Amino acid sequence: MGTDPEDSGNDEQVEWGKQELSPSEIEQKVKEYNAQINSNLFMALNKDGSYTGFIKVQFKLVRPVSVPPPRKATSPQDGGRRPTGMKRRTSFYLPKDTAKHLHISSRTRAREVIEALLNKFTVVDNPRKFALFERSERHGQVYLRKLSDDERPLHLRLCAGPSEKILSLVLKENETGEVNWDAFTVPELHNFLCILQREEEEHVKQIVQRYARARDKMREALASTTPG
Known part of the structure; x- marks a missing residue:
């Protein structure tokens, strides 16, 4: 366990992802969820038994991310062709309060959510450099748990309810130790x-x-x- 204060208190972690729900329980929870929110970010049931809704992901990145450089107009002398060679990138730090809402399905996996978030910001870094975390607050302590690739974030959101204190989703670097600069x-x-x-x-x-x-x-x- 690291020194990050958000890594404390894992002994009482509520495992929302392990809650298996029957179709009738899903229907009931969707109704209860929609009754608790004060926005248009509702969940909706589908005929095939799945459901769709919104999740909010907060970015807590300590390193810069890389995006493609701005495209420059080509001159007639270049024949309309872009110069070849090494692919250039632009790196910058995302603001600490960056967050993004995604509309996903109950079948969407955590790895797909990470890829969708990177695409939204045109980040070209390898998705494996990042991980999705479940964050909760209880008894004055913050609990943080890394989601596996196959976990379903919308299922977690439905089981926990809409409260961000009970559960929120955070995107962080997929590391717990020192930065491996050789990987860049x-x-x-x-x-x-x-x-x-x-x-x-x-x-x-x-x-x-x-x-x-x-x-x-x-x-x-x-x-x-x-x-x-």
Whole structure:
């Protein structure tokens, strides 16, 4: 178990995914679920016994993600062809409060949800670098459990109900230890270095500005002070 506070307290984990529901129980739970929400994110039963609905996934990524570079218009001199060679990528950090709603089926697996999320943001990183987690809060503690590839997130949502405290879904890196930088390509590593350099320069700029403001205030105070 790691030092992440969200990894604490797994001894009382409620295993929503192991709850097998009969068709009548599914129908009843769908009605109860829809009665508890105050939005149009309802669940719907299908004739084949499956059901569809929305899940919300929060992004809790600590590393940048890679997306294709913006497409540049080709000139007539290029003959309408794009240059060949190494595929370039653009890397950036997703904001910490990023979240996405997905409309899925009760048959949709966790691995398919991850792939759909990456496609929504045009992320070109290998989906195996990411994992879907089930997060819950009980008795003042946060519980986090990694979903297996074949688990069905909408089934978890239905069994737990709509409360985000009882259950929420989180996308994180598929690692628990140190970052394995050898798993990244050379262009990705170069992009990471550029991002770190920009962040360092921005932090230095903020610190210099803060000290400059403090120095100006001290000088103003000295100028307004009467000797003696």
